[in-house]
Amino acid sequence: MVASDLCLSSELLSPQQHYDWGLRALKSVLQGCGDILRQDKLQNDQQDEVGLAVKALRLGTQSKLTFVDIPRFEALIADIFPATKPSTKSDVGLQEAFQEACQVLHLIPLETQFRKAEELREQLRRRTGVVLLGPPGAGKTTVWRLLRTALGILESAPSLRVHIFNPKAVTRRQLLGHVDPDTREWTDGILSACVRQVVGERPDVHSWIVCDGDIDPDWIEALNSVLDDNRLLTLPSGERIQFGPNVNFIFETHDLGAASPATVSRMGMVFLSDEDLDVKALVSNWMQCQPDDVQPILSSMLNDHFYRAVDLLLKQNEFAIPTSPAGTIYNGLSLLHNTHHPHAYLVALIRGLGGNLTASARQKLATQLFAWFRETTPDSRHPMDVRYDPEYDRLLPYSGPIMETSGSVEQAEVPSMLDPASPPVVLSATAQHCLDLILPWLENPLHPPFLVVGPEGCGKSTLLHHAFSQLRSAQVAELSCTSETGSNQVLRKLEQACRSSNGNSGRVLRPRHAERLLLFLRGISLPHSDKWGTCQLIAFLRQLLTYRGFYDDNLEWVRLENVQLVASMTHVGSPGCHPLSPRFTSLLHICCMDYPDQEELQAMCVTFLHPVLMASVPSHAGHTSLTQVQSLASSMVQLYEHVQKKFSSEEFSHYVFTPRELTHWVFGLLRYDLSEGAISDSRSNPLAQAWAYEACRVFRDRLVGPVAQEAFDTALSLAIGTVWGPEAQQTLTGGSLCGICKHSSSKAQCWHRRTSILNIGLWCDLLSFSDDLFVTWSTRHASRGVVPQHGKPLCRLSSTDLRIAVQKALLQFCREQWEANLLLVPETLELISRLDRVLGLPGGSLILAGRCGVGRRTCAALAAHMQGAYLTSPRLGRGYSLKNFSNDLKQVAHFTCGLIFIL
Known part of the structure; x- marks a missing residue:
């Protein structure tokens, strides 16, 4: 039966x-x-x-x-079995111990957790290994901690010792140990060292080895013999270790998709589901940490609107980043500390619960909450962009863009904008909303980790650095992640920023130069996952957040104190981005950012453009008037949005246009001489020429093929006509300002967010080379200093003067470098001028995308030579590795002149 x-x-x-x-x-x-x-x-x-x-x-x-x-x-x-009735008997002593354990752990007693803890105890009696399986936030860790505390309370229970680690936070070699290939000497790993410790315990001491991480065959298959009845572990060295009945393995995970049926059948299972989650218990547990005088007010407000708002979000399931229901609840509670007034509670609820929603879902949530509170939205178009005024106890919309360097457009000065130590920050209404969401997390004494999510170029890092600057006694350790970033890079950054000390509980890392360390990881979704779908960096970070420590190379547990994790990432689905583990995201507060809308972009562009024009053309009142600046900014935004819609990354992967291009366009104008005597053609407008030329370099150089380039030329011509009239439109769009490559057919397949891209064609119409170009090595600027923040000054040269200068430089280059068989056709001269513009930027970088044999490397070498820079390239080969690349960098790092590194 x-x-x-x-x-x-x-x-x-x-x-x-x-x-x-x-x-x-x-x-x-x-x-x-x-x-x-x-x-x-x-x-x-x-x-x-x-x-x-x-x-x-x-x-x-x-x-x-x-x-x-x-x-x-x-x-x-x-x-x-129709004659049997379900048994309701339970261990009374264990139930009483559970009640006491909840008081010790500051938990709300729940029958579901008591039942799961009792089931875990029964499975541990029957099996050597037990899996605690369930979605993130279901209470897996709480269950085994509750059972451990309860067993410690019971007098009849033996003493219990727990060893915890994440098997995916380290490599397989660090986990299981390894044999030195030269000396044949065996070195223990984390698991093998832990095993030796538990088998050496007395028989009356029970040991749990908790493996809190993803399960995959790479490491779990090594434990199959342990999970059998023989309880025998065979190390890679051939050594065999016999376990007694006083040792159990607990595997805590949310997915067994990579585990084999042979492994699953060997272990006991305790499954926890989202249905077992009690939202009111989580809120009650959070409420216990609030001041006593606030608890009655908060409890009343939470009962009115919080629970049905959470139910609404879970049903709609329009989250920007996958997370657990518990993560959504804690995100909503994160801003409610010491909230007394209903208006403040409403704003905190909109920000907290809407932090991890898509843009449309945030709008719907805000509208719904205003309806529930029977309040009028200050801005019906943007119900999310609302703030609370405590002085008058009222709700107000956010004001327009604020420049933090000075406070207003009229007061903004170029010297403050050019300071690289404190770059300008223009806060739109969207940015102010996100800043008011982030700052409470940074000021929270518990240092909660949080994640900022948004599309490429929306201002995530700029906003975070601005928020960091408002903190006292805080040190920032920033790490830009790549596909190869792992835990070693994070540990190296922590060792540089922290000092080590030994205490009663072991080794501790604390911030070296401040009271608190902000570990800022940019692009946290870029590191790739292994073949089983686990990212080693994310597993390591989850271990840091959950257990506040890690194992060093000596297998010693190292604790972290006063370290707060801050991360940023682009939306999942962007090129090179990988989904984050929901077990990791459920530990984080999440804030989602979006691109500014058209009105915000135009206002921000005016804020930047006005002081730039005041510095470039101070004597021309027509160009610096607010009306003219607004007209120019409007045309810039319209052209940017046209390019963004017309050319998408689905066609070519490097067609990614963000508001960063607008910023580059505006500040690029500082490199041009906009005085009336800077050009020979009296009919031309210097500002219009520089404006159009910079637009071509920012946008047109990325476009592939004559069709796309002609479409951009048409849009630019319309923009010029709108601002400066038909005469300027005819003058500026007839020559080389929009480029002379008429038959470009190359296809770029790569893109970098801070890299200029030049698409190189094969041939062009020789008769079209009749206009002038801008370069940095003109004699006009020989006595003028450089602007290191925005690059070397650019001066206009005629096509004849440009050809003469390049011919002279080519002769010298052939004598000093190598014999370059370079024909100075018009497209070659224009390519050299474009290269010169990018190489004149401090730390400038670009990708030359085109067919082989069009002279990309030779032109780059000639442009570097004309700037007096040294050109070097790594010697790539079949065995070339990261170590070789580091050595090549060390050899050229001592150069005091300009250095061009070409790959």
Whole structure:
């Protein structure tokens, strides 16, 4: 009958990766029957065999069932064993210990957690290894901690020691140990060292080895022999370690998709589901940490609107980043500390619950909350952009863009904008909303980790650095992630920014130069995952957040103190980005940013453009008037939005146009001489020429093919006509300002967010080379200093003067460098001028995308030579590695002249 029940369960219950209805499951039930029979004999409690079998079947099976399968399984038992009734007996002493453990751990007592903890204890009695399986935030860690504390309270329980680590936070070599290939000497890993420690304990000491991380065959298969009845571990060195009955493995994970059926069948299962989550218990637990005078007010407000708002979000499921229900709840509670007034509570609720929603979902949430509170939205178009005025207890919309360097457009000065130590920050309404969301997290004494998510170029890093600057005694350690970033880079950054000290509990890392360290990881979604879908960096960071420490190379546990994790990333689906583990995101507060809308972009562009024009053309009142600046900014935004819509990354991966291009366009004007005598053609407007030329360099140089370039030329011509009239439109769009490559056919396949891209064509119309170009090595600027923040000054040269200058430089280059067989056709001269413009920027970089043999490397070498810079390139080969690249960088790092590194 027991076998029939297991067979029917395999057919009628839902298919799950963690279900096993085979011989090992049957053996476990039969062993449970024997254990119950022996226990009943000791207690003189007589049960019939059918009732005993049903009890053993429930104890061995119910713990692994999903929420929807529990009633189905009970119905099967009722059909197969109709005469039996479900047993309601439980260990009274253990239940009382659970109650005391909740007080010790500051938890709200829940029957579901008590039941799961009791099921975990029963599985640990039957199996060497037990898996705590469930979605993020379901309470897996809480269950085993609750059981550990309760067993410590029970006098009859043996002493218990727990060893915790994340097996995916380190490499397999660091986890299991390794043999030195030269000396054949064995070195223990984290797991093998832990195993030696637990097998050396006294028999009356029980040990749990908690593996809190993803399970995959790379490491779990090494434990298959341990999880069998023989309890034997064979190390890679050939050494065998025998375990006693006083050792258990607990595997805590949210997915068993990579585990083999052989591994699953060897372990007991305790499954926790989202349905077991009690939202009110989480809120009550959070409420206990609030001041006593605030708790009644907060409790009343939370009961009115918080729970139904959470239910609404979970049903809609329009989250920007996948996370757990618990993560959504804690995100919503993160701004409610010491909230007394209903208006402040409303604003905090909109920001907290809307932090991880898409733009449309945030708008709907804000509108719904205003309706529930029966309040009028200050700005009906942007209900999210609202702030609370505590002085008058009212809700106000955010004001227009604010320049933090000076406070207003009229007061903004170029010297402050050019200071590289404090670049200008223009806060739009969207940025002010995000800043008011981020600052409370940074000022929270608990230092909660948080993540800022937004599209490329929306201002995530700029906003975060601005928020960091408002903190006192805070040190920032910034790390830009790549696809190869791992835990070693993070540890190296922590060692540089922290000092080590030894305490009673072991080694501790604390900030070196401030009270608090902000570990800022940019592009946290860029590191790639392994073949099982686990990112080693994310696993390591989750271990830092959960257990506040890590294992060093000496297998010593190192704790972190006063370190706050701050991360940023682009939306999942962007090129090179990988999804984050939901177990990691559920530990973070999340703030989502979006691009500014058209009005905000135009206002921000005016804020930047006005002081730039005041510095470039101070004597021309027409160009610096606010009306003219607004007209020019409007045309710039319209052209940017046209390019963004017309050319998408779906066509070419480097077609990514962000508001950063507008900023580059505006500040690029500072490199041009805009005085009236700077050009020879009296009909031309210097500002219009520089404005159009810089637009071509920012946008047109990225475009592939004559069709795309002609489409851009048309849009630029319309923009010029709108601002400066038909005469300027005819003068400026007839020559080389828009480029002379008429038959470009190259296709770029790569892009970098801070890199200029030049698409190089093969040939062009020689007759079209009749206008002038801008270069940095003109004699006009020989006596003029450089602007290191925005690059070397650019001066206009005629095509004849440009050809003469390049011919002279080419002769000198051939004598000093190598014999370059370069034909100075018009496209070559224009390419050199474009290269010169980018190489004149401090730290300028670019990608030359084009066909082989069009002279990209030779032109780059000539442009570097004309700037007096040294050109170098790594010697790539079959065995070229990161170590070779580091050595090549060291060899050229001592150069005092300009250096051009070409790959």
